[in-house]
Amino acid sequence: MNVHIRKAEKGDEKLLAAMETICQLGTWRESSYDSEIKNVLSTYVIAEIDEKQIGFAGDWCVAEEAQIMRVGVIPEYRQNGIGKKLVVALMNDALNKGCDTMTLEVKSQNKAAITLYERCGFQIVGKRLSYYADGSDALLMTCDLKDEKKEDTL
Numbered sequence: 823m824n825v826h827i828r829k830a831e832k833g834d835e836k837l838l839a840a841m842e843t844i845c846q847l848g849t850w851r852e853s854s855y856d857s858e859i860k861n862v863l864s865t866y867v868i869a870e871i872d873e874k875q876i877g878f879a880g881d882w883c884v885a886e887e888a889q890i891m892r893v894g895v896i897p898e899y900r901q902n903g904i905g906k907k908l909v910v911a912l913m914n915d916a917l918n919k920g921c922d923t924m925t926l927e928v929k930s931q932n933k934a935a936i937t938l939y940e941r942c943g944f945q946i947v948g949k950r951l952s953y954y955a956d957g958s959d960a961l962l963m964t965c966d967l968k969d970e971k972k973e974d975t976l
């Protein structure tokens with residue numbers, strides 16, 4: 823599977839909002855992604871196969887810490903290593919911007935995402951009880967970027 827990872831740019835808002843819905847990530851619409859793309863602190867990356875968009879991920883880099891905001895792969899392309907490529911692309915980008923750690927929150931029952939993050943070098947460091955609107959708990963995960971040697975680059 824020849825997957826290409828590129829940075830999101832102005833004009834990608836609509837497809838990011840569509841993937842947000844398909845991946846059931848949350849309620850961000852085109853206007854939310856318009857703000858995200860304009861924000862100098864944020865980076866969004868898109869995975870493509872033959873110019874078809876099949877996943878995306880985004881983070882915020884603030885001082886030395888990056889926080890993952892979104893990761894989603896459309897259902898028919900899951901479990902092919904695309905989620906990992908997207909997270910690794912964000913990790914490399916954050917490292918290049920001078921970040922030394924990356925953090926995220928994930929629903930405690932989201933086995934696929936937790937496994938993905940563990941494979942990328944994240945560890946569970948805390949739990950936020952009833953963090954999400956549906957009452958489920960969040961696990962807080964972090965990764966020391968300098969400890970992780972990543973092959974893929976953006």
Ligand SMILES: CC(C)(COP(=O)(O)OP(=O)(O)OC[C@H]1O[C@@H](n2cnc3c(N)ncnc32)[C@H](O)[C@@H]1OP(=O)(O)O)[C@@H](O)C(=O)NCCC(=O)NCCS
Nearest residue numbers: 893894895900901902903904905906928934935937938941
């Ligand atoms: C989480 C998600 C992004 C993973 O994407 P993906 O492309 O399937 O992930 P990868 O193929 O790179 O898999 C990475 C690792 O996780 C494992 N994994 C992926 N899905 C899994 C599942 N459903 N159950 C168990 N392990 C799973 C893979 O086997 C792989 O481990 P390995 O390296 O030991 O083989 C995808 O399932 C998704 O979009 N889910 C809905 C949105 C979501 O929950 N996003 C995260 C919000 S915090």
